Amino acid sequence: MRPFTFINVASSVDGKISNEKRIQLRISCEEDLKRVDELRAKSDAIMVGIGTVLSDNPKLTVKSEELRKRRLEEGRDANPIRVVVDSKCRIPLDAKVLDESAKTIVAVSRIANSEKVNTLRRMGVDVFVAGDDKVDLKALVEYLYKIGVRVLMVEGGATLNWAMLREGLVDEIYVYYGNMIIGGSKAPTVVDGMSFDPPISLDLLDVRKLGRGILTRWRVLR
Numbered sequence: 001m002r003p004f005t006f007i008n009v010a011s012s013v014d015g016k017i018s019n020e021k022r023i024q025l026r027i028s029c030e031e032d033l034k035r036v037d038e039l040r041a042k043s044d045a046i047m048v049g050i051g052t053v054l055s056d057n058p059k060l061t062v063k064s065e066e067l068r069k070r071r072l073e074e075g076r077d078a079n080p081i082r083v084v085v086d087s088k089c090r091i092p093l094d095a096k097v098l099d100e101s102a103k104t105i106v107a108v109s110r111i112a113n114s115e116k117v118n119t120l121r122r123m124g125v126d127v128f129v130a131g132d133d134k135v136d137l138k139a140l141v142e143y144l145y146k147i148g149v150r151v152l153m154v155e156g157g158a159t160l161n162w163a164m165l166r167e168g169l170v171d172e173i174y175v176y177y178g179n180m181i182i183g184g185s186k187a188p189t190v191v192d193g194m195s196f197d198p199p200i201s202l203d204l205l206d207v208r209k210l211g212r213g214i215l216t217r218w219r220v221l222r
């Protein structure tokens, strides 16, 4: 068993999610960031790859005090669990995602440095070990389901989005297209990695104008 899983990503019109420097770019408008916050508030866990942590140093919390309060009233933690997919345990010990605002799970593989793993555990971080080289994503989502995660939000980046799709672990995808072109053949896209052959088919569930961009919602067909 695994959680209902969706990817949320903000893309330029040309499909890029950052530039070739892989710095955090503001692609979403205010309206879209509000929508993303609502999605976070509805989720039990938010997952990112280590590439995103190293590039963006995200906090991955619910920004609206009202939404955090509502979660508490529902008997949930104020913020969803944060999950970092990090085979080699490269996460910096001062990463914002390890702060006190929410529970964090760092998923590593068996090649991770055991001293670093122990340091994280001493800091109160839950370290989940699965996979010989890369993190075994199927084992990870099954573990998340076992600890009560029913709705999982994946917030990138390009490589994790690809790996989750390749493993057949994604139910829906939201792509917000911001009103910009980023360009650059080395810039990360919504999905990097190797091409899918045949391509993964999608069903369009919704499309609407949001702020100065377009929000699309897709169901992943198997």
Ligand SMILES: NC(=O)C1=CN([C@@H]2O[C@H](COP(=O)(O)OP(=O)(O)OC[C@H]3O[C@@H](n4cnc5c(N)ncnc54)[C@H](OP(=O)(O)O)[C@@H]3O)[C@@H](O)[C@H]2O)C=CC1
Residues within 6 Å of the ligand: 008, 009, 010, 011, 017, 018, 019, 021, 022, 023, 024, 025, 027, 048, 049, 050, 051, 052, 053, 055, 056, 085, 086, 087, 088, 089, 090, 134, 135, 136, 137, 155, 156, 157, 158, 159, 160, 161, 163, 188, 192
């Ligand atoms: N606009 C947007 O909505 C968003 C944009 N971004 C941007 O995306 C970029 C980061 O994306 P990217 O560099 O692709 O990094 P990711 O965040 O996708 O992390 C990828 C890393 O995850 C680790 N990993 C562990 N297990 C697996 C597995 N089973 N399969 C695949 N990867 C695994 C690998 O590193 P290792 O082997 O060391 O474990 C891999 O390199 C940044 O530029 C960031 O700003 C990110 C999120 C959202």
Ligand SMILES: Nc1nc(O)c(N)c(N[C@@H]2O[C@H](COP(=O)(O)O)[C@@H](O)[C@H]2O)n1
Residues within 6 Å of the ligand: 009, 010, 024, 025, 026, 027, 028, 032, 033, 036, 048, 052, 053, 056, 057, 058, 059, 060, 061, 155, 156
């Ligand atoms: N929805 C969205 N729009 C953008 O323009 C973005 N750059 C991103 N990036 C994602 O949001 C994370 C930042 O989270 P915090 O604000 O620090 O909580 C970042 O790491 C990307 O996953 N998203």
